[in-house]
Amino acid sequence: MKKILITGGAGYIGSHTAVELWNAGMEPIILDDLSNSNEEVLNRLREITGKEFVFYKGDCNDSSLLKKICSEHQIEGVIHFAAFKAVGESTQVPLKYYRNNVGSLLILLEVMKEKGIRDLVFSSSCTVYGQPDILPVTEATPRKDAESPYGNTKKICEDILVDYVKSKPGIRVISLRYFNPVGAHPSSKIGELPIGTPQNLVPFITQTAAGIREKLTVFGNDYDTPDGSCVRDYIHVVDLADAHVKAFQYLAEQGSDFYEVFNVGTGNGNTVLEVIHAFEKVSGEKLNYVIGPRRPGDVVKTWADTTKINQVLGWYPKFSLEDSMRDSWNWQKSLG
Ligand code: GDU
Secondary structure, eight states: OEEEEEETTTSHHHHHHHHHHHHTTEEEEEEEOOTTSOTHHHHHHHHHHSOOOEEEESOTTOHHHHHHHHHHSOEEEEEEOOOOOOHHHHHHSHHHHIIIIIHHHHHHHHHHHHHTOOEEEEEEEGGGGOSOSSSSBOTTSOOOOOSSHHHHHHHHHHHHHHHHHHTOOSOEEEEEEEOEEEOOOTTSSSOOOOOSSOOSHHHHHHHHHTTSSSOEEEEOSOSSSSSSSOEEOEEEHHHHHHHHHHHHHHHTTSOSSEEEEEEESOSOOEEHHHHHHHHHHHHOOOOOEEEEOOOTTOOSBOOBOOHHIIIIIOOOOOOOHHHHHHHHHHHHHHTO
């Protein structure tokens, strides 16, 4: 069985990807420092898959640990999720973000070179597009200056990968530009575990409905959108996880020194108010929300053109926005 190292494999997207890799006949080897997760996730993965995944607790910047993992397992590919992702925090402590997010990629690439590991899937983000001039966003849409150090780390990592592949190191790389991941595993055994007050919309919605937050504030309803609230492309995390499986299957058919980027979204944009209403419909809960001021730095509207990933990887999303809201809500309720 092909062994795939998943850095950040105990995190939100990483844990769901571990399940989908296993379902597709690949064995995930998980490395995570548990800075945004916990060991219970490993138990949950065992409950879902019936398999105890190999787990290393540690930092992806630790090259000796990476080498140790690669000498203990014949790793054939890597998915590099491990990164800090809080946009606001990144503006306060940018060096922490550059060191962790950019530094870990450099170390990982060096270890991959030394150990002869060819395939890498990198977690990028639609944040690299900023507010696009034309919608939907294709992979050819020009990237914009990043709005935050976090966003800049994703852009820089993409640039590093382009330059590195050009130097002909013998590797094959796909960067997946995620739109907004939401939802949880339909088993409700794994999902997003935001630390402190959630910054993202859907965890804030579910925590409000659960009574943990008093009310949700909709950040603006006077934008140039169908109902005035911002538009995003919300992709179910299991569909997103499946895109990583398809990416590996595709990489296996490519020659050396290959680099491609793919958008991963549904191809549909939804407003904040539409998300709230979808949540209310599937949960049967009335959400306490108010309209507040715009959030500085918010992109007004963005959604993906998914033609490339549909045609090239044969990947299509299976879950709807309502499925995502149902699974997010069931996950929230499972937390008690
Ligand atoms: N929103 C609210 N109220 C909230 C939280 C969010 O109205 O309490 C709105 C936002 O204004 C936005 C939408 O909900 O219109 C989605 O907001 P999120 O914070 O969930 O997601 P963003 O699209 O703003 O953020 C995403 C990723 C980040 C980062 C960012 C870059 O989740 O990790 O990549 O894009 O812009």
